Amino acid sequence: MGARAGPVGSRLAVVVTHALLAAALTLSSAPAATAAATSAAEARVDCARVKCLALTFDDGPGAQTPTLLKTLRKANAKATFFLVGKRVEELPKIARQTLAEGHAVGDHTYSHQSLRALLDEEISQEIRLGRDVIQQATGYRPTMFRPPYGHTDDRVLRIADEAGMSQIMWTGTTLDWSLRDARKITATVLKLARRDGVILMHDTVPATVKAMPGILKELKKQGYHLVTVPTLARGGGKALGAGVSYP
Ligand code: NI
DSSP: OOTTOOHHHHHHHHHSOHHHHHHHHHHHHSTHHHHHHHHHHHHTOOTTTSOEEEEEEESOOOTTHHHHHHHHHHTTOOOEEEEOHHHHHHOHHHHHHHHHTTOEEEEOOSSOOOGGGSOHHHHHHHHHHHHHHHHHHHSOOOOEEOOGGGOOOHHHHHHHHHTTOEEEOOSEEOOHHHHOOHHHHHHHHHHHOOTTEEEEEETTOHHHHHHHHHHHHHHHHTTOEEOOHHHHHHHTTOOOOTTOEEO
């Protein structure tokens, strides 16, 4: 699983014990059936025919994530979560729950640094280690990557490509981390929402989680199907292969 990384990988091997790994594999097998069922339901949504929007949440898992998952479940909405490896090590159970509930999961690197400032080898390690930690915690190997702070360039994209990852950006960012106010966040999301859009938010911002029931209610009233990034891309006829940047 995480064997290919260099010195950072060795450190990880110490952190992620075999016991934790065994627990992850045991726990992730039970909700897998649920995940398959919900994913199958979403697989029937054709975004070429209906109005779709992809909500994405970065920087988790965090303490607020279970509340957000509950909100999404009640609204029968699917979302995409870009997880930070370090946080997954702290909260592996929440990462597993996110997948089990049928949401899509991507790699937001291991320690959330601005990749453009790093050497090639360091960028590669950040991407691969983030992915490996997610795989060790959940049994799922992500193929989508989102660069921290949106800081990317041709070099970062090439290294993501070499790691077998697509790069997922966005059409609208809420800046929820600076707004920190549920009403302002709601107004911003509704302003940014458009058919086939990808909205960037953070499940680590409590006001975002608080705003989400109202946001989902309004988006559904406007006829949006809330889907994962892969479902949205499929509707647009776009394959999210390695080295592809989307949207
Ligand atoms: Ni981030």
